[in-house]
Amino acid sequence: ETGVTQSPTHLIKTRGQQVTLRCSSQSGHNTVSWYQQALGQGPQFIFQYYREEENGRGNFPPRFSGLQFPNYSSELNVNALELDDSALYLCASSIGPLAGGPSETQYFGPGTRLLVL
Amino acid sequence: GESVGLHLPTLSVQEGDNSIINCAYSNSASDYFIWYKQESGKGPQFIIDIRSNMDKRQGQRVTVLLNKTVKHLSLQIAATQPGDSAVYFCAEIASGGSYIPTFGRGTSLIVHP
Numbered sequence: 001e002t003g004v005t006q007s008p009t010h011l012i013k014t015r016g017q018q019v020t021l022r023c024s025s026q027s028g029h030n031t032v033s034w035y036q037q038a039l040g041q042g043p044q045f046i047f048q049y050y051r052e053e054e055n056g057r058g059n060f061p062p063r064f065s066g067l068q069f070p071n072y073s074s075e076l077n078v079n080a081l082e083l084d085d086s087a088l089y090l091c092a093s094s095i096g097p098l099a100g101g102p103s104e105t106q107y108f109g110p111g112t113r114l115l116v117l
Numbered sequence: 118g119e120s121v122g123l124h125l126p127t128l129s130v131q132e133g134d135n136s137i138i139n140c141a142y143s144n145s146a147s148d149y150f151i152w153y154k155q156e157s158g159k160g161p162q163f164i165i166d167i168r169s170n171m172d173k174r175q176g177q178r179v180t181v182l183l184n185k186t187v188k189h190l191s192l193q194i195a196a197t198q199p200g201d202s203a204v205y206f207c208a209e210i211a212s213g214g215s216y217i218p219t220f221g222r223g224t225s226l227i228v229h230p
Contacts, residue, residue, distance in 0.1 A: 043206075
């Protein structure tokens with residue numbers, strides 16, 4: 001196990017609703033990244049937080065937003081849910097945001113499975 | 118556009134055989150590559166990584182080969198075991214910025230006992 005936890009494990013919402021997903025990073029890690037993984041696809045980068053600031057963003061609309069707290073845990077918020085938002089949402093934590101080697105390796109949590117009806 | 122892709126979506130092998138999973142990448146700026154294993158119901162798990170200044174790196178039962186000339190990456194698993202059954206992703210990271218890996222689609226490895 002990586003020490004990264006996510007909640008809830010599963011969630012069902014209806015179109016137009018809002019959702020908040022939570023992630024607790026591994027001890028000693030100050031960077032959290034969020035990914036969306038559609039069925040049969042690889043994870044797609046949503047955004048990254050480093051020391052409570054957004055440190056990079058993928059090709060996702062503004063209705064995907066996030067927060068990182070002083071203890072480095074993080075939330076992913078999605079507003080105005082659409083059917084295509086149904087996916088596994090993964091959180092990954094790491095020591096720092098800079099590419100450098102194994103110490104910057106991202107450790108993934110088990111994910112939150114979101115179903116939008 | 119730039120992308121990371123895999124040649125084979127599914128690979129079936131017998132227990133004890135060696136497995137080879139391939140990956141093509143197209144971003145010449147990528148200088149760090151990682152292989153992840155994702156078991157059903159779990160998040161991706163780091164297996165092994167390699168920098169662009171290396172051609173080969175070995176771990177326990179796994180070897181990653183990098184051919185920069187043809188932009189090709191492979192993961193070799195020796196003596197494949199049923200517990201190796203999973204989806205394997207390669208990911209590339211371009212230099213000079215945030216550590217944001219770009220993942221390919223994945224290859225499903227099925228190991229038959």
